[in-house]
Amino acid sequence: MRIVAAKKLLKANDQLAEENRSRFNRSGVFVVNVVGSPGCGKTTLLEALFAKLATRLAPAVIEGDLASSIDAERIERLGIPVVQINTDGACHLDATMVAAAADGFDYDKLDLLVIENVGNLVCPAGFDLGEHLRIVILSVSEGDDKIAKYPTIFQKSHVLLITKTDLLKYSNFNVERAVADMKHLAPEAEIFQVSALAGYGMDDLADWLAAKCG
Numbered sequence: 001m002r003i004v005a006a007k008k009l010l011k012a013n014d015q016l017a018e019e020n021r022s023r024f025n026r027s028g029v030f031v032v033n034v035v036g037s038p039g040c041g042k043t044t045l046l047e048a049l050f051a052k053l054a055t056r057l058a059p060a061v062i063e064g065d066l067a068s069s070i071d072a073e074r075i076e077r078l079g080i081p082v083v084q085i086n087t088d089g090a091c092h093l094d095a096t097m098v099a100a101a102a103d104g105f106d107y108d109k110l111d112l113l114v115i116e117n118v119g120n121l122v123c124p125a126g127f128d129l130g131e132h133l134r135i136v137i138l139s140v141s142e143g144d145d146k147i148a149k150y151p152t153i154f155q156k157s158h159v160l161l162i163t164k165t166d167l168l169k170y171s172n173f174n175v176e177r178a179v180a181d182m183k184h185l186a187p188e189a190e191i192f193q194v195s196a197l198a199g200y201g202m203d204d205l206a207d208w209l210a211a212k213c214g
């Protein structure tokens with residue numbers, strides 16, 4: 001019988017992620033991994049963000065989904081280079097998939113590469129992709145207890161976006177609780193409150209990200 005230890009697989013992923021990061025560093029492109037539940041608003045956020053950043057920097061996107069090219073088509077409609085990864089059932093992206101997808105871009109023309117991970121608040125937490133920054137999205141409609149209930153992904157993220165804040169008036173989501181839970185888990189993390197649809201907070205977020213891209 002052959003037994004493959006999950007720890008060894010994760011170590012192999014970490015090594016490849018470091019290779020991805022070196023390659024991104026050499027190319028001078030800033031790479032962001034966006035994680036969050038299915039439907040939390042990842043693609044909508046990217047659409048709104050790219051509209052704000054259009055004149056300032058050149059982005060590209062890797063879309064991760066179990067199936068379909070729906071999200072990639074949304075990004076393509078904006079005239080932004082995009083590669084869709086279909087994981088065929090896998091609940092997260094890994095560094096191997098990103099290495100393959102990342103071959104498709106002309107890095108001389110890029111400042112920012114955004115990887116939209118598979119919608120999932122659990123599995124993507126364990127897989128470094130070689131990104132420089134991990135952004136986790138928590139939408140108001142998911143409830144303010146999710147940071148306490150799914151701590152790993154929040155703890156391992158550099159930025160928390162509380163999204164769909166236009167829905168706050170219809171919900172019992174307690175922003176103070178979510179912020180306190182995040183500060184407890186990840187004291188250094190940046191926290192933004194935004195609504196991609198209503199535009200709330202998007203200027204500040206776009207300015208902050210543009211500064212990160214140098």
Ligand SMILES: Nc1nc2c(ncn2[C@@H]2O[C@H](COP(=O)(O)OP(=O)(O)OP(=O)(O)O)[C@@H](O)[C@H]2O)c(=O)[nH]1
Nearest residue numbers: 037038039040041042043044045119164195196197
């Ligand atoms: N009210 C409100 N709805 C939003 C906002 N952002 C996204 N939505 C809605 O949330 C739903 C899901 O948005 P998507 O951007 O597709 O979510 P996603 O996280 O990319 O979804 P997956 O890729 O399938 O995991 C859509 O109906 C959006 O219109 C927002 O700021 N406010």
Ligand SMILES: [Mg+2]
Nearest residue numbers: 042043071116
């Ligand atoms: Mg999406």
